Amino acid sequence: MDTRILVPIDESEQSETAFEYALETFPEASITVLHAIDPRELRTYGGVEGWIDMDELAAQRRAYAQRLVDEAREHADERGITLSTAVETGKPARTVVEFVKDNDIDHVVIGSHGRSGVSRVLLGSVAERVVRRSPVPVTIVR
Template sequence: MPEHVLVPMDRSEQSRTALAFALDEHPDATITLLHIIDVGNLAKYGDEGYFFSDDFVDQLRQRGRELLEENRKQAMERVDGVEIETELRMGSPARTITEYIDTHDVDHVIMGSHGRHGVSRVLIGSVAETVTRRSPVPVTIVR
Protein backbone atom coordinates (compact mmCIF):
# COMPACT_ATOMS: atom_id res chain seq x y z
CA MET A 1 0.00 0.00 0.00
CA PRO A 2 1.32 3.44 -0.89
CA GLU A 3 2.03 5.75 2.00
CA HIS A 4 2.28 8.98 -0.04
CA VAL A 5 0.05 9.55 -3.07
CA LEU A 6 0.45 12.58 -5.34
CA VAL A 7 -2.62 13.93 -7.14
CA PRO A 8 -1.88 16.77 -9.58
CA MET A 9 -4.88 19.13 -9.63
CA ASP A 10 -6.14 21.55 -12.21
CA ARG A 11 -9.65 22.82 -12.77
CA SER A 12 -10.71 19.78 -14.81
CA GLU A 13 -13.28 17.15 -13.99
CA GLN A 14 -10.59 14.53 -14.64
CA SER A 15 -8.43 15.80 -11.79
CA ARG A 16 -11.40 15.74 -9.41
CA THR A 17 -12.12 12.18 -10.54
CA ALA A 18 -8.48 11.29 -9.88
CA LEU A 19 -8.76 12.70 -6.35
CA ALA A 20 -11.94 10.70 -5.69
CA PHE A 21 -10.19 7.55 -6.95
CA ALA A 22 -7.18 8.23 -4.71
CA LEU A 23 -9.44 8.68 -1.69
CA ASP A 24 -11.36 5.49 -2.45
CA GLU A 25 -8.30 3.35 -3.15
CA HIS A 26 -5.82 4.78 -0.63
CA PRO A 27 -7.74 6.34 2.29
CA ASP A 28 -4.90 5.63 4.73
CA ALA A 29 -2.18 7.27 2.63
CA THR A 30 -1.02 10.85 2.89
CA ILE A 31 -2.38 12.53 -0.22
CA THR A 32 -0.67 15.58 -1.64
CA LEU A 33 -2.61 17.80 -4.02
CA LEU A 34 -0.24 19.58 -6.39
CA HIS A 35 -1.31 22.54 -8.53
CA ILE A 36 1.14 23.90 -11.07
CA ILE A 37 1.00 27.31 -12.66
CA ASP A 38 2.25 26.54 -16.16
CA VAL A 39 4.98 29.08 -16.84
CA GLY A 40 4.97 28.01 -20.49
CA ASN A 41 1.70 29.91 -20.77
CA LEU A 42 3.25 33.06 -19.32
CA ALA A 43 5.18 34.78 -22.09
CA LYS A 44 8.70 35.83 -21.13
CA TYR A 45 9.61 39.48 -21.40
CA GLY A 46 13.34 39.34 -22.01
CA ASP A 47 15.44 38.97 -18.89
CA GLU A 48 13.11 41.21 -16.91
CA GLY A 49 10.71 38.45 -15.96
CA TYR A 50 7.25 37.63 -17.14
CA PHE A 51 5.33 39.74 -19.62
CA PHE A 52 2.33 39.60 -17.32
CA SER A 53 2.34 41.87 -14.31
CA ASP A 54 3.27 40.73 -10.85
CA ASP A 55 -0.35 41.36 -9.87
CA PHE A 56 -1.55 38.92 -12.53
CA VAL A 57 0.92 36.23 -11.39
CA ASP A 58 -0.19 36.87 -7.79
CA GLN A 59 -3.80 36.36 -8.90
CA LEU A 60 -2.84 33.03 -10.50
CA ARG A 61 -1.17 31.98 -7.26
CA GLN A 62 -4.24 32.99 -5.25
CA ARG A 63 -6.56 31.08 -7.58
CA GLY A 64 -4.26 28.06 -7.27
CA ARG A 65 -4.32 28.22 -3.48
CA GLU A 66 -8.13 28.50 -3.54
CA LEU A 67 -8.39 25.49 -5.87
CA LEU A 68 -6.18 23.41 -3.59
CA GLU A 69 -8.02 24.44 -0.44
CA GLU A 70 -11.44 23.74 -1.97
CA ASN A 71 -10.36 20.25 -3.03
CA ARG A 72 -8.64 19.59 0.30
CA LYS A 73 -11.83 20.46 2.19
CA GLN A 74 -13.98 18.28 -0.07
CA ALA A 75 -11.57 15.36 0.35
CA MET A 76 -11.62 15.70 4.13
CA GLU A 77 -15.43 15.71 4.09
CA ARG A 78 -15.46 12.59 1.90
CA VAL A 79 -13.01 10.54 3.98
CA ASP A 80 -12.88 11.18 7.70
CA GLY A 81 -9.35 11.46 9.04
CA VAL A 82 -7.59 11.51 5.68
CA GLU A 83 -4.30 13.41 5.64
CA ILE A 84 -4.28 15.95 2.81
CA GLU A 85 -1.34 18.19 2.02
CA THR A 86 -1.25 20.88 -0.67
CA GLU A 87 1.55 22.27 -2.81
CA LEU A 88 1.52 25.15 -5.28
CA ARG A 89 4.39 25.36 -7.77
CA MET A 90 5.28 27.25 -10.92
CA GLY A 91 6.88 25.47 -13.83
CA SER A 92 6.36 23.06 -16.65
CA PRO A 93 3.65 20.63 -15.46
CA ALA A 94 5.27 17.32 -16.43
CA ARG A 95 8.73 18.38 -15.26
CA THR A 96 7.42 19.83 -12.00
CA ILE A 97 5.43 16.68 -11.22
CA THR A 98 8.40 14.37 -11.84
CA GLU A 99 10.72 16.60 -9.82
CA TYR A 100 8.21 16.57 -6.96
CA ILE A 101 8.09 12.75 -7.09
CA ASP A 102 11.88 12.58 -6.90
CA THR A 103 12.21 14.95 -3.95
CA HIS A 104 9.22 14.08 -1.74
CA ASP A 105 9.14 10.28 -1.28
CA VAL A 106 5.99 9.85 -3.36
CA ASP A 107 4.95 6.18 -3.71
CA HIS A 108 2.19 6.54 -6.31
CA VAL A 109 0.76 9.19 -8.65
CA ILE A 110 -2.91 9.33 -9.56
CA MET A 111 -3.81 11.87 -12.22
CA GLY A 112 -6.50 12.69 -14.70
CA SER A 113 -6.24 12.31 -18.44
CA HIS A 114 -7.58 15.03 -20.66
CA GLY A 115 -8.28 12.53 -23.41
CA ARG A 116 -6.49 14.21 -26.29
CA HIS A 117 -6.38 12.10 -29.41
CA GLY A 118 -4.69 12.15 -32.78
CA VAL A 119 -2.94 15.27 -34.02
CA SER A 120 -3.62 17.41 -30.92
CA ARG A 121 -1.93 14.79 -28.71
CA VAL A 122 1.07 14.58 -31.04
CA LEU A 123 1.44 18.34 -31.40
CA ILE A 124 0.60 19.42 -27.88
CA GLY A 125 1.80 16.37 -25.97
CA SER A 126 0.31 14.87 -22.89
CA VAL A 127 1.35 15.71 -19.36
CA ALA A 128 -0.02 12.37 -18.16
CA GLU A 129 1.90 10.48 -20.84
CA THR A 130 5.15 12.30 -20.06
CA VAL A 131 4.78 11.75 -16.31
CA THR A 132 4.03 8.06 -16.91
CA ARG A 133 7.18 7.65 -19.01
CA ARG A 134 9.45 9.54 -16.60
CA SER A 135 8.08 8.56 -13.20
CA PRO A 136 10.10 6.20 -11.01
CA VAL A 137 6.86 5.21 -9.19
CA PRO A 138 3.57 3.76 -10.44
CA VAL A 139 1.20 6.19 -12.16
CA THR A 140 -2.53 5.63 -12.45
CA ILE A 141 -4.30 7.62 -15.14
CA VAL A 142 -8.01 8.21 -14.46
CA ARG A 143 -10.48 9.20 -17.18
Protein backbone atom coordinates (compact mmCIF):
# COMPACT_ATOMS: atom_id res chain seq x y z
CA MET A 1 0.00 0.00 0.00
CA ASP A 2 1.31 3.41 -0.98
CA THR A 3 1.50 5.85 1.93
CA ARG A 4 0.34 9.37 1.05
CA ILE A 5 2.14 12.15 2.92
CA LEU A 6 1.15 15.82 2.89
CA VAL A 7 3.67 18.53 3.70
CA PRO A 8 2.23 22.05 3.96
CA ILE A 9 4.93 24.55 3.01
CA ASP A 10 5.52 28.27 3.25
CA GLU A 11 8.68 30.35 3.18
CA SER A 12 9.71 29.52 6.77
CA GLU A 13 12.73 27.60 7.99
CA GLN A 14 10.40 25.30 9.95
CA SER A 15 8.56 24.43 6.76
CA GLU A 16 11.83 23.62 5.00
CA THR A 17 12.87 21.42 7.92
CA ALA A 18 9.54 19.55 7.82
CA PHE A 19 9.92 19.05 4.07
CA GLU A 20 13.45 17.66 4.50
CA TYR A 21 12.20 15.37 7.29
CA ALA A 22 9.45 14.00 5.03
CA LEU A 23 11.88 13.36 2.17
CA GLU A 24 14.32 11.55 4.46
CA THR A 25 11.76 9.62 6.51
CA PHE A 26 9.30 8.65 3.77
CA PRO A 27 11.35 8.32 0.54
CA GLU A 28 9.08 5.59 -0.82
CA ALA A 29 5.82 7.39 -0.03
CA SER A 30 3.75 9.55 -2.32
CA ILE A 31 4.57 13.02 -1.03
CA THR A 32 2.54 16.12 -1.83
CA VAL A 33 3.54 19.64 -0.86
CA LEU A 34 0.76 22.14 -0.39
CA HIS A 35 0.94 25.89 -0.14
CA ALA A 36 -2.21 27.62 1.09
CA ILE A 37 -2.64 31.23 0.06
CA ASP A 38 -4.34 32.92 2.97
CA PRO A 39 -7.23 35.03 1.63
CA ARG A 40 -6.53 37.60 4.35
CA GLU A 41 -3.36 38.40 2.40
CA LEU A 42 -5.39 39.23 -0.70
CA ARG A 43 -7.15 42.34 0.49
CA THR A 44 -6.84 45.69 -1.25
CA TYR A 45 -4.48 48.00 0.59
CA GLY A 46 -3.80 51.69 0.25
CA GLY A 47 -0.34 53.09 0.57
CA VAL A 48 1.89 56.01 -0.32
CA GLU A 49 1.84 55.09 -3.99
CA GLY A 50 -1.95 54.56 -4.03
CA TRP A 51 -4.13 51.49 -3.90
CA ILE A 52 -2.77 48.05 -4.67
CA ASP A 53 -5.11 46.21 -6.99
CA MET A 54 -6.53 43.03 -5.39
CA ASP A 55 -6.35 41.07 -8.65
CA GLU A 56 -2.73 42.06 -9.11
CA LEU A 57 -1.91 41.09 -5.53
CA ALA A 58 -3.67 37.72 -5.96
CA ALA A 59 -1.72 37.06 -9.15
CA GLN A 60 1.55 37.90 -7.39
CA ARG A 61 0.72 35.61 -4.44
CA ARG A 62 -0.25 32.76 -6.79
CA ALA A 63 2.97 33.19 -8.81
CA TYR A 64 5.00 33.21 -5.58
CA ALA A 65 3.19 30.09 -4.34
CA GLN A 66 3.80 28.31 -7.63
CA ARG A 67 7.50 29.20 -7.48
CA LEU A 68 7.64 27.83 -3.91
CA VAL A 69 6.13 24.45 -4.83
CA ASP A 70 8.20 24.26 -8.03
CA GLU A 71 11.38 24.73 -5.98
CA ALA A 72 10.25 21.92 -3.67
CA ARG A 73 9.66 19.67 -6.69
CA GLU A 74 13.12 20.45 -8.08
CA HIS A 75 14.71 19.65 -4.71
CA ALA A 76 12.87 16.32 -4.54
CA ASP A 77 13.83 15.53 -8.16
CA GLU A 78 17.50 16.02 -7.24
CA ARG A 79 17.04 13.25 -4.67
CA GLY A 80 15.19 10.99 -7.08
CA ILE A 81 11.85 11.46 -5.31
CA THR A 82 8.70 12.18 -7.27
CA LEU A 83 6.65 14.92 -5.68
CA SER A 84 3.14 16.19 -6.27
CA THR A 85 2.33 19.83 -5.63
CA ALA A 86 -0.77 21.84 -4.91
CA VAL A 87 -1.61 25.50 -4.41
CA GLU A 88 -4.94 26.31 -2.77
CA THR A 89 -6.53 29.51 -1.50
CA GLY A 90 -8.08 29.42 1.96
CA LYS A 91 -7.31 29.72 5.64
CA PRO A 92 -4.17 27.58 5.97
CA ALA A 93 -5.23 25.13 8.71
CA ARG A 94 -8.68 24.59 7.23
CA THR A 95 -7.18 24.18 3.75
CA VAL A 96 -4.72 21.55 5.00
CA VAL A 97 -7.43 19.54 6.78
CA GLU A 98 -9.78 19.72 3.79
CA PHE A 99 -6.96 18.64 1.47
CA VAL A 100 -6.28 15.65 3.75
CA LYS A 101 -9.92 14.59 3.59
CA ASP A 102 -10.36 15.20 -0.15
CA ASN A 103 -7.15 13.44 -1.22
CA ASP A 104 -6.95 10.33 0.97
CA ILE A 105 -3.83 11.55 2.76
CA ASP A 106 -2.46 9.13 5.39
CA HIS A 107 -0.13 11.42 7.32
CA VAL A 108 0.74 15.12 7.62
CA VAL A 109 4.25 16.40 8.28
CA ILE A 110 4.22 20.08 9.25
CA GLY A 111 6.69 22.62 10.62
CA SER A 112 6.17 23.74 14.20
CA HIS A 113 5.20 27.21 13.04
CA GLY A 114 5.58 29.19 9.89
CA ARG A 115 5.08 32.71 11.14
CA SER A 116 6.47 34.79 13.92
CA GLY A 117 5.80 38.03 15.70
CA VAL A 118 2.58 39.91 15.19
CA SER A 119 1.29 37.77 12.32
CA ARG A 120 1.57 34.61 14.44
CA VAL A 121 -0.37 36.23 17.26
CA LEU A 122 -3.08 37.41 14.87
CA LEU A 123 -3.31 34.23 12.81
CA GLY A 124 -2.70 31.64 15.51
CA SER A 125 -0.70 28.48 15.10
CA VAL A 126 -1.52 26.62 11.91
CA ALA A 127 0.27 23.50 13.16
CA GLU A 128 -1.75 23.49 16.36
CA ARG A 129 -5.04 23.80 14.48
CA VAL A 130 -4.07 21.06 12.03
CA VAL A 131 -3.20 18.72 14.92
CA ARG A 132 -6.57 19.36 16.58
CA ARG A 133 -8.63 18.92 13.40
CA SER A 134 -6.77 16.38 11.30
CA PRO A 135 -8.40 12.99 10.81
CA VAL A 136 -4.94 11.44 10.22
CA PRO A 137 -1.69 11.39 12.26
CA VAL A 138 0.34 14.60 12.22
CA THR A 139 4.07 14.88 12.81
CA ILE A 140 5.23 18.32 13.90
CA VAL A 141 8.86 19.01 13.06
CA ARG A 142 10.71 21.66 15.08
